[in-house]
Amino acid sequence: MSSENPSQSPVPSQPGGESRKPRVAVVFGGRSSEHGISVVTAGAVLRAIDRSKYDVLPIGITTDGRWALTADEPDRMAITERQVPNVEQLAESADGGVVMPLDPANREVVYAEPGSVPKALGEVDVVFPVLHGPYGEDGTLQGLLELSGTPYVGSGVLASAVGQDKEYMKRVFTSFGLPVGPYVVIRPREWAADQNAARKKIVDFAGEHGWPLFVKPARAGSSIGITKVDSFEGLDEAIEEAQRHDPKILVEALLKGREIECGVLEFEDGPRASVPAEIPPVQSHAYYDFEAKYIDSTPGLVPAPLTPEETAEVQRLAVAAFEAAACEGLVRADFFLTEDGEFVINEINTMPGFTPISMYPKMWEASGVGYAELVDRLVQAALNRPTGLR
Template sequence: MSKLRVGLLFGGRSGEHEVSIISAKAIANALSSGENSQKYEVTPFYIQKNGVWQAGETAQQVLTSGKPTENDSQTANLWQFPPQAADIDLWFPVLHGPNGEDGTIQGLLTLMQVPFVGSGVLGSAVGMDKIAMKTAFAQAGIPQVKYKAITRDQIWSNPCIFPKLCDEIEASLGYPCFVKPANLGSSVGIAKVRSRQELEAALDNAASYDRRIIVEAGVVAREVECAVLGNDNPKASVIGEITFNSDFYDYETKYTQGKADLFIPASLPKNIVPKIQELAVKAFLAVDGAGLSRVDFFYVEATGEILINEINTFPGFTSTSMYPQLWEKTGISFTELVDQLIQLAIERHSKLEEIEES
């Protein structure tokens, strides 16, 4: 049997460019190990920060070194793909954040009419936009913290409206609360605020990142996570917990070694674990997820409440990331996990083709 030609797509035009490279390197190693090496032929495709696609020696060099290249003078043209792209049987997009995890690249891969790992356009877009995501969760009846959705125009366009907006946030959510751009990952642009002055500054800052902003009520809770794997009938992993000493789980805490600790499985009451797993699957289906997702929750020990925080349709995938570690503790090794993701992509693509042909 000939090997399946897998296009490993990484890098991208987001603030998580470097993390994407590390994730892709781990996946490439897994696809080249054990039985996977007999099944798959990996071709790396690197998207530079300026959007230019690179293949061949350049892409392999970035993958091997784990370090991005400098942008060249070439401008991005989506209709001038590297010629190797025509030979790909399946795409494995290892892209985090905007222009990779938000439905944009998924739309392009859909037009290519070949299978790809992960959620489609709808699941990726809803899973990326925190406002759309929370709307989907509310419709599905999944408990979550109180929040208020606002736009950049409400913050910047009319100075007379801005004080009233802050009054409404204080009255409905109180302090502390969190201000977040709706469409950025890795805690970029997020601020925890405890006063009117901090709220005004945080709203102004968040508006510089995105035209849609969400403000969430703060909650005293443990932060736990559950991994989901599958398509129409997904399964949930054991539960993991993140602990940290910083004010909240910001970018520096996430990506600085020793700043946060992961506990898998989390020490939780026995009746809480299946509830979190059930809600994780429910959230996955609510956004039309496919392949993989990591679902983050708040567990309020004082009341026993479980509140959903967010879903990540393509979470970090390094060997030390929470998603693969959760499955490792559940009984699926890293190499088995990437194999299953490819098989799920093939299954989903085949079903979509059947629908189109009927």
């Protein structure tokens, strides 16, 4: 797949007419259970971004929500000895905080420590938010950036929220005629009002679709909090585990088939799909859980061994999902290719992993867009995108 170079955005000017490079704030970490994976993603982005073209400001959000100025040291932001990194390890101060502007006429970022005079860090021209999960990927950060008039990489408020909430994601896909698998949702008030009725709802679902079932948080990612349940005896424990991450849970039926992923990237003429990839079964794990993805991962098959007709169909569906959820910038769409040869969309990720082993950049590399160009294209698209309602 050929990829024309993204156009260069206008270079901002400093007072006095001196030109400067656009400043990119890479924001990562956050309060969700995917904090560590976000740090790993940020390290890969910081390593790849063109420093001759952009000034870079790394900003980490701690697990308790503090915005911290962090070291620009990508090598410290990797999984080591089966442990994921965190923002607290990278923060330049245990007390200092970064304050983002909320005035659209002022993009000056300020750093403050207790007892010290606040220090201006300069204007930010675009934010690259590589947060995963709630409080970052779900429209909350996007809303803050919209209020401040700051351009940012990726989808807007609505698409980010839809992409995070698996229930409403599936409802949107269904309304656009896209194929989704069987599921049932237990909302927090439903569980609080009558746990027995909620359990019966799941058991009735199992009676229709069979065991095993997958119980998962409705608004989480990276396969965190998911349990494969083989019978009623394991149901309560699975619900408790999912509710540790989200009070709303989603229960899905088993879909037998191959796991296929496809990347979508917004070009000047609209969104395009990458070559698809296949996630092979991980023999040491019952399913594709967090450790199978990030700790004991095996290389995906890129491109996926599909027929030309299958490749064209999954690419069509990936772009259709991107458009259905009103996404911008990028998406990774995940599918099952069932035993009867049909593609079923499982979910989309509006800010997919950019770790060195992540499938999204690998799929685009196989499609002719290397990692550095991918990062550059996303930043340029954000800089050139109109702010406000669109």
